[in-house]
Amino acid sequence: GESVGLHLPTLSVQEGDNSIINCAYSNSASDYFIWYKQESGKGPQFIIDIRSNMDKRQGQRVTVLLNKTVKHLSLQIAATQPGDSAVYFCAENSGTSYGKLTFGQGTILTVHP
């Protein structure tokens, strides 16, 4: 079946660096994408979303890029801080039935002071 996946399971960076977390999706019907951050023992926290009619969206210290040609999604975190250390998930909603998000396996981001 079609799914959302991640290129790298772990990412280690130094405090202050910029981080880039990647995600590949295979469902061409996907029209909505979300990035979540999950800290240990907690539920996923919404970071940013993007619709398929956009290719870039910016938030506070975060930017999501969507390349529909190659079905690729990325999350950029500027000036990464130790508090950014967590598991990051991308998710897609093909739009056929809302709330039925398909999640990737997650990338563990570790920020070293």
Added chain:
Amino acid sequence: DGGITQSPKYLFRKEGQNVTLSCEQNLNHDAMYWYRQDPGQGLRLIYYSQIVNDFQKGDIAEGYSVSREKKESFPLTVTSAQKNPTAFYLCASSTFYGTGNSPLHFGNGTRLTVT
């Protein structure tokens, strides 16, 4: 503060027993969901409800049951028929925009251990 409350945070049960996980939201969201998370994996959808007194099966509904008698509440029962019930269970909710595109807001989960 508005949010989603899941209780208890940790739950232990003996094999063969049914157990009910609580989920309450005060966000006035129409839709609610239950996801299951296993170590090192993404979330998988168990059940979801778009409106009171209505719910649909997700991708892994076997061995689970739900009810939606109130807008604020969406309890999940893990029955003895569920073969591998030990997992981290996450409840979520969202508004209904009609276009199908709105982010889910999650609770902090219940970790269920069945021995």
